[in-house]
Amino acid sequence: MKKIMGLFLVCGLVFLFSSTASAKKKGLENIQFGTITCQEFIDGVAESDEETVGLILMWVDGYLSGVTGDTELNWEGLETISTNLVNACATSPKKKVLDVAKSVGIDR
Secondary structure (H helix, E strand, C coil): CHHHHHHHHHHHHHHHHHHHHHHHHCCCCCCCCCCCEHHHHHHHHHHCCHHHHHHHHHHHHHHHHHHHCCCCCCHHHHHHHHHHHHHHHHHCCCCEHHHHHHHHHCCC
């Protein structure tokens, strides 16, 4: 069991560092999720590549997990929350993205 956990940790760190290096290489700026609107979020997602969008959505899922105390990464749940977030943001472009994320990700 310890070997498997160690393997997951190493894989996770490799992914994190390669993703961080990739983001820096692409010249991506930090994202202040507390202030961006849904429209800004949708525009940013539309302009980003698949890897970057995946990182953004993983961050949102992690934020919601921190708010609720959820410690499980549920891949199907991540896809559902991501789809619901984009759809909800499309109908409420002036709302703050984290407020919408909380409504679709926590109040399910």
